[in-house]
Amino acid sequence: xxxxxxxxxxxxxxxxxxxxxxxxxxxxxxxxxxxxxSLSQNADSKWAQVENDYQRRADLIPNLVATVSGAANFEKSxxxxxxxxxxxxxKVQINANAxxxxxxxxxxxxxxxxxxxxxxxxLMVVVEKYPNLTATENFxxxxxxxxxTENRITVSRMDFNQAVQAYDTAIKSFPTVFFAxxxxxxxKPYFAATPGAENAPKVQFNFxxxxxN
Numbered sequence: 001x002x003x004x005x006x007x008x009x010x011x012x013x014x015x016x017x018x019x020x021x022x023x024x025x026x027x028x029x030x031x032x033x034x035x036x037x038s039l040s041q042n043a044d045s046k047w048a049q050v051e052n053d054y055q056r057r058a059d060l061i062p063n064l065v066a067t068v069s070g071a072a073n074f075e076k077s078x079x080x081x082x083x084x085x086x087x088x089x090x091k092v093q094i095n096a097n098a099x100x101x102x103x104x105x106x107x108x109x110x111x112x113x114x115x116x117x118x119x120x121x122x123l124m125v126v127v128e129k130y131p132n133l134t135a136t137e138n139f140x141x142x143x144x145x146x147x148x149t150e151n152r153i154t155v156s157r158m159d160f161n162q163a164v165q166a167y168d169t170a171i172k173s174f175p176t177v178f179f180a181x182x183x184x185x186x187x188k189p190y191f192a193a194t195p196g197a198e199n200a201p202k203v204q205f206n207f208x209x210x211x212x213n
Contacts, residue, residue, distance in 0.1 A: 032176045036185045039167040040099075043188060046160040047099040053153045054089070054113060060149065061086050061120075064142045068123065071133040078119075078126045085119040088112045099164060103189035110191055120146070157191050164190040 065079055092109045100106045124143075133139055168187045171180040180186075 032170075032179070033183055036167070036170055036176070036180060036183070039163070039170050040185065043099040043160070043163040043167050044097060046156065046163040048096055049156045050153070050160050051094070051096040053149060053156045057116075057146065057149045057153065058086055058089060060142060060145055064123075064146065067136075067138050067142060068127060068133065071130045074130065074133075075126050078123050082116075082119045082123050085112075085116040089116050099160070099188050101186060101188055106189045106191070117150075161190045164188045 061082060065082060068074055069076075069079055089112045092105075092112045094100050094105060094109055100109070127134055127139075134143075170176060171185050171187060
């Protein structure tokens with residue numbers, strides 16, 4: 001009986017230790033879950049801002065094209081390039097309220113946006129040949145809005161990358177890495193870094209074929 005009592009006591013202690021272990025795991029999982037939810041929502045919020053800034057740029061283009069096309073003998077192929085690039089951007093649909101989870105989809109989105117940036121830069125180069133156009137108040141206003149939007153895009157992309165990197169780091173950290181996937185938290189892609197991306201340059205079109213920092 002004495003040995004049975006000792007065995008029962010040891011067993012009870014083991015049960016208590018096991019329950020405490022489960023409690024610690026549960027608290028850790030709960031804390032990690034809440035943190036991942038917060039980080040994921042932050043990434044979604046930053047993505048929504050990226051989409052908003054790109055949409056703002058897209059909304060400026062029809063007025064820009066209409067203003068530029070009014071110039072006599074303006075190169076129509078340049079306007080077609082911008083219009084087609086804008087249309088291509090619209091074909092890449094990503095939920096504006098949730099950060100993308102598909103790397104290839106984000107890559108397609110980024111490629112389309114970069115093509116539009118290139119087309120706009122080309123447009124600004126061609127516009128240099130039309131001083132009467134660049135001197136108009138309407139064009140200068142559109143140019144200023146476009147420059148401001150490009151700066152906002154640069155900043156919002158950086159903010160999004162930082163938010164996603166914080167989230168991805170969290171789901172790969174110990175002990176979260178063991179149950180993040182089971183709770184539905186998977187890594188998110190972000191924009192590829194470009195030289196000087198750690199800074200937020202002010203974009204200004206100087207009509208030499210490139211934007212200046």
